[in-house]
Amino acid sequence: MTARRFDVVGLDADDTLWHSEDSFARVEETFTALMAPYAPAGIDVAAALRATERAYLPILGYGVKSFTLAMVKAAIAVSEGTVPALVVGQLVDAGAGMLTETVRLLPDVPAVLADLSRDHRLVLITKGDLVHQTRKVETSGLAHHFELVEVVLEKDPETYARILRQVDVRPERFCMVGNSVRSDILPVLALGAHAVHIPYPLLWEHEHVDHDEDLDELGSISELPAALREAHATS
Amino acid sequence: MTARRFDVVGLDADDTLWHSEDSFARVEETFTALMAPYAPAGIDVAAALRATERAYLPILGYGVKSFTLAMVKAAIAVSEGTVPALVVGQLVDAGAGMLTETVRLLPDVPAVLADLSRDHRLVLITKGDLVHQTRKVETSGLAHHFELVEVVLEKDPETYARILRQVDVRPERFCMVGNSVRSDILPVLALGAHAVHIPYPLLWEHEHVDHDEDLDELGSISELPAALREAHATS
Numbered sequence: 001m002t003a004r005r006f007d008v009v010g011l012d013a014d015d016t017l018w019h020s021e022d023s024f025a026r027v028e029e030t031f032t033a034l035m036a037p038y039a040p041a042g043i044d045v046a047a048a049l050r051a052t053e054r055a056y057l058p059i060l061g062y063g064v065k066s067f068t069l070a071m072v073k074a075a076i077a078v079s080e081g082t083v084p085a086l087v088v089g090q091l092v093d094a095g096a097g098m099l100t101e102t103v104r105l106l107p108d109v110p111a112v113l114a115d116l117s118r119d120h121r122l123v124l125i126t127k128g129d130l131v132h133q134t135r136k137v138e139t140s141g142l143a144h145h146f147e148l149v150e151v152v153l154e155k156d157p158e159t160y161a162r163i164l165r166q167v168d169v170r171p172e173r174f175c176m177v178g179n180s181v182r183s184d185i186l187p188v189l190a191l192g193a194h195a196v197h198i199p200y201p202l203l204w205e206h207e208h209v210d211h212d213e214d215l216d217e218l219g220s221i222s223e224l225p226a227a228l229r230e231a232h233a234t235s
Numbered sequence: 236m237t238a239r240r241f242d243v244v245g246l247d248a249d250d251t252l253w254h255s256e257d258s259f260a261r262v263e264e265t266f267t268a269l270m271a272p273y274a275p276a277g278i279d280v281a282a283a284l285r286a287t288e289r290a291y292l293p294i295l296g297y298g299v300k301s302f303t304l305a306m307v308k309a310a311i312a313v314s315e316g317t318v319p320a321l322v323v324g325q326l327v328d329a330g331a332g333m334l335t336e337t338v339r340l341l342p343d344v345p346a347v348l349a350d351l352s353r354d355h356r357l358v359l360i361t362k363g364d365l366v367h368q369t370r371k372v373e374t375s376g377l378a379h380h381f382e383l384v385e386v387v388l389e390k391d392p393e394t395y396a397r398i399l400r401q402v403d404v405r406p407e408r409f410c411m412v413g414n415s416v417r418s419d420i421l422p423v424l425a426l427g428a429h430a431v432h433i434p435y436p437l438l439w440e441h442e443h444v445d446h447d448e449d450l451d452e453l454g455s456i457s458e459l460p461a462a463l464r465e466a467h468a469t470s
Contacts, residue, residue: 059334061366065300072307072327081321088323089311092304099294130365131296134388153369166401 004119006194006228008169010160011113012178013126013133015200016221018140019104022202024067027094031071034087038079049074050205057206061153063129068095099132103140108222113145115225123148123167125176127155127183155183157190164191177224182209189213196227239354241429241463243404245395246348247413248361248368250435251456253375254339257437259302262329266306269322273314284309285440292441296388298364303330334367338375343457348380350460358383358402360411362390362418390418392425399428412459417444424448431462 014020028046035045052074053067060066071091075083116122124146126133133151137143148167152159164174171193178184179200186209188195197217218227249255263281270280287309288302295301306326310318351357359381361368368386372378383402387394399409406428413419414435421444423430432452453462 056331059331059366060300061364065295065304068304069300069327069331072323076320076324079320081319081324083320084316085311085314085318085320085323086316088307088320089316092307096291096294096304129296130386130388131294151365153365 004228005173006120006175007173008123008164008167008175009116009120009228010123010125010163010174010176010188012176012180012184013124013137014128015179015202016106016177016184016198017109017113017124017142018106018136021200021204023098023101024204025202027067027071027098030094031075031091034090035075035078035083038075038083038087040080043078045074045078048078052077054206062127064095064098064132065129067098068092071095099129099135103136105140105142106221108220110142112221112224113142116228117145120228121147121167121169123150123163125150125152125155125160125163127152155180155187157187160188160191160193164193175228177221179203180207181211181215182207185215186211186213196224198224239463240408241355241410242408243358243399243402243410244351244355244463245358245360245398245409245411245423247411247415247419248359248372249363250414250437251341251412251419251433252344252348252359252377253341253371256435256439258333258336259439260437262302262306262333265329266310266326269325270310270313270318273310273318273322275315278313280309280313283313287312289441296364297362299330299333299367300364302333303327306330334364334370338371340375340377341456343455345377347456347459348377351463352380355463356382356402356404358385358398360385360387360390360395360398362387390415390422392422395423395426395428399426410463412456414438415442416446416450417442420450421446421448431459433459 011017031049032045039045049071053070056070060069072088075088075091122145124137130151137149150163164171171191175194176184176188177196179198181197185195185197197215198221218224246252266284267280274280284306288305291305295304307323310323310326357380359372365386372384385398399406406426410429411419411423412431414433416432420430420432432450433456453459
């Protein structure tokens with residue numbers, strides 16, 4: 001029996017375990033379509049929504065409820081107050097609908113977690129809305145794999161350091177896995193821990209980051225168990 | 236030197252350390268005033284808002300962002316879609332304004348926490364919005380007193396049991412302090428831990444509960460340090 005390289009594996013949730021960004025993209029299209037009749041020619045409705053989201057991020061934080069409130073504010077702004085209330089209601093319903101959407105797991109996620117959990121402790125670390133993220137992990141049927149589910153305000157080195165202390169693991173025995181270089185990879189490497197990047201086809205522009213680091217990257221989560229064994233064999 | 240009765244004191248935040256419910260009441264009045272011109276005669280606008288909040292609670296969870304989305308939905312409903320978008324915008328601004336309101340501490344809170352923290356470990360346990368509650372505790376200047384700040388989905392016995400395990404304290408050595416019998420007192424007593432009720436003049440109707448228990452109750456938080464010493468002397 002070989003010793004494993006990592007004691008604890010941290011997993012991001014949105015766009016790492018299940019689809020998320022494609023729902024935001026779909027509701028953004030609904031927003032653009034619903035607002036078209038009310039926005040003066042020459043207004044980039046989608047850009048206004050993204051800018052509103054960004055402007056409110058420090059106040060509202062991440063997640064679907066914040067995004068929905070940003071849609072309401074952007075709709076009023078781009079229509080110069082002419083959008084009918086019933087259309088605003090449709091925007092709120094489109095946003096709130098994301099909160100109760102069935103979780104759509106990425107391929108092989110249940111098998112991968114079952115495999116990893118045989119010889120690692122698993123923690124789920126996600127930004128966003130407490131009620132929404134908790135509902136997703138519970139309705140996914142995957143909650144039992146996780147020793148800890150942490151919904152955090154921001155994924156910075158301080159947050160990861162606190163979680164590592166909480167689960168009592170040294171950085172060199174921790175590996176984080178996620179789709180965002182900005183949130184899942186760089187702050188973890190900054191602590192001296194390990195991280196594996198698994199890109200998702202869509203990335204929220206807020207998560208874009210330029211970096212020079214040579215990162216460990218996989219094409220899909222199904223490659224993760226072998227990659228962690230490999231990490232051990234070559235370490 | 237006498238041994239203390241409790242190792243860990245848990246404190247609720249809203250309406251225990253700082254004012255909260257009066258802000259909701261103020262914004263509810265704004266809602267009622269703004270909607271008056273658009274609601275048909277005979278509509279109880281305030282009741283419709285409270286019912287909308289309650290209906291969305293399982294989906295949206297607690298907190299100001301959820302309350303703000305409920306205001307938007309209720310405004311559209313009670314006005315039968317006639318509310319102008321700019322009035323909806325005023326409602327969103329009134330709600331979002333609560334998120335950045337300066338924290339207004341209840342009397343004596345800083346001195347009480349300084350006193351308690353000399354011989355107890357303190358944890359803050361609150362429902363609501365992650366970004367809002369975190370901002371309040373950090374801007375209050377009180378964060379340094381707390382070993383742990385937990386923003387939870389629901390204050391039920393399972394949640395308290397998890398937190399007690401996390402801070403490694405036995406129920407008989409834990410005392411919770413808060414203004415809601417439903418959330419701060421009964422679920423804690425159910426675990427065999429201790430709880431002190433400090434009522435606030437306003438209570439959200441969702442927190443109302445009928446009960447037969449004879450509860451430890453104080454008139455204000457300034458009585459808490461002496462009450463905990465008393466609890467020791469008579470235990």
